[in-house]
Amino acid sequence: MISYTQLFASVCALASTAAALNPLEVSGKDFVDSKTQDRFQIIGVDYQPGGAAGFTKKLDPLSDADVCMRDAALMQRLGINTIRVYNLEPSLNHDECASIFNAAGIYMILDVSNPLAGGYLDRSAPWTTYSAIYYKQVFGVIEGFKNYDNVLGFFAGNEVINEDAHYLVPKYVRAIVRDMKDYIAKNSKRAIPVGYSAADIREILMDTAHYFECDLKNSTSSRSDFFGLNSYSWCGESSFKKSGFDVLTEDFTNATIPVFFSEYGCNEVQPRVFTEVQALYGEEMTQAFSGGLVYEWTQEDNDYGLVKVNDSNTVTTLVDYDNFEKQVNKLDMERITSSNVTQTSVKPEACSASLIKDKSFYNAWDLPEVPSKVADYIKNGLPDAPSGKFVSVSSTTIPQKVFDHTGKEITDVKFEVKSGVNTPSSSSGSGSSGTSDSSSSESSTNAGSPNGAPSLALGGAGGLFMLLASLL
Ligand SMILES: *[C@@H]1O[C@H](CO)[C@@H](O)[C@H](O)[C@H]1NC(C)=O
Ligand SMILES: *[C@@H]1O[C@H](CO)[C@@H](O)[C@H](O)[C@H]1NC(C)=O
Ligand SMILES: *[C@@H]1O[C@H](CO)[C@@H](O)[C@H](O)[C@H]1NC(C)=O
Ligand SMILES: *[C@@H]1O[C@H](CO)[C@@H](O)[C@H](O)[C@H]1NC(C)=O
Secondary structure, X not given: OOOHHHHXXXXXXXXXXXXXXXXEEEEOOEEEEOOOOOEEOXXXXXXXXXXXXXXXXXXXXXXXXXXXXXXXXXXXXXOOOEEEEOOOOOOOOOHHHHHHHHHOOOEEEEEOOOOOOOOOOOOOOHHHOOOHHHHHXXXXXXXXXXXXXXXXXXXXXXXXXXXXXXXXXXXXXXHHHHHHHHHHHHHOXXXXXXXXXXXXXXXXXXXXXXXXXXXXXXXXXHOOOEEEEEEOOOOOOOOOOOOOHHHHHXXXXXXXXXXXXXXXXXXXXXXXXXXXXXXXXXXXXXXXXXXXXXXXXXXXXOOOOOEEEEEOOEEEEXXXXXXXXXXXXXXXXXXXXXXXXXXXXXXXOEOOHHHOOOOOOOOOOOOOOOOHHHHHHHHHOOOOOOOOOOOOOOOEEOOOEEEOOOOOEEOOOEEOOOOOOOOOOOOOOOOOOOOOOOOOOOOOOOOOOOOOOOOXXXXXXXXXXXXXXXXX
């Protein structure tokens, strides 16, 4: 029979892990949980309520706790384990939202740039913006978020390399990765991964990946830790071959860092049925990819939303929300989270011009020198930059009214403090691979990204004390 002391000890252990996700780390080509070493695959959604235009210096997607609580609760029902946030303002307080997503079992991947003046690298003349002004934004975001355990990583850039980019842009972006990693090594307790998010321009896609993932002897910190791809090539009831996912899988099978879709979910056929989910998390594709993030959470003018925010007190889950939920509920989470030494033991290739195939793609690694003021920030930390910390949050029913796409009210939407990562609610053991398809039409690619740029409901500490009280 189990003693009170044992029970007490196990309840306390539960209390200390509740509301704390284990940080993730990169191991070969996989993300793994730093404590359990389980593999982590992203079941994510891109998060920018209000769209890119909704961002201001006074309001970013992680600065309004009521909105974060509402959205975290609705994401928990869906099985989401990661959000990506594009535009952040370092001077705002993000403690409540970061704590809410952490307690919900949801990691965050954060872009360090924003579209305001001084907030981004100018792709037409990168040397003009590779400066201390830009680094106040970049290092400001790192300072603001470095203490949150649920930060999966930072994006050093989103689709900076495209048809309009100056040919020297790759080396500037690689220099930004270097500077961010040097800053993190010097000023953060944890080695938070840094990567790049690429447009799906197939002619230069592999060149871009090789350019960032190769090992540079004289600048090891400039190597990316992961690679994101914004891909919209699977539309409607497509297939592994027709969508070109087969080519992507083959291309990235030899990757030496984690690769994932930083945006996916073509909306040319509506409503979206998300049949690509079975391919993306199927046996074949998971040898190359670590999941992906659906574009995007809220319905905006470009028509990619999973939910519609009617007003600050009312939200509607759209038919795409239900369709996505059906797909993720079929996933075999045991297989998806099982570790595999073949995957984690891969070694990087050395940087060499022979890796770059397209004539127009820059093929040298003579990275720009770090500006002296930026070197000073790296050495001593960015002055006067606020750093966040977790605050306590408890399980609660959300105050907003939620309707489904038929207009019926959903009354039981609850934000739950979890003891670990959020998972789809009814994942079955029937793993299906999305590769059994014999059609052979040509792949369609779509480089244009619409962005351009088991629950533990203890009821928070109160519930825990009541539980303890009842045991004693
Ligand atoms: C991956 O590596 C294997 C073994 O080195 C090689 O045979 C294969 O051609 C590579 N695939 C690609 C797409 O580069
Ligand atoms: C482990 O990974 C390798 C390479 O990605 C793959 O070929 C193999 O099937 C995987 N093993 C298991 C048990 O999934
Ligand atoms: C909310 O917006 C959706 C989508 O536009 C619409 O179908 C629904 O009727 C709206 N609900 C309310 C309560 O306004
Ligand atoms: C580092 O190595 C690359 C590739 O060999 C070279 O182009 C670059 O000039 C070197 N940088 C320095 C500072 O030596």
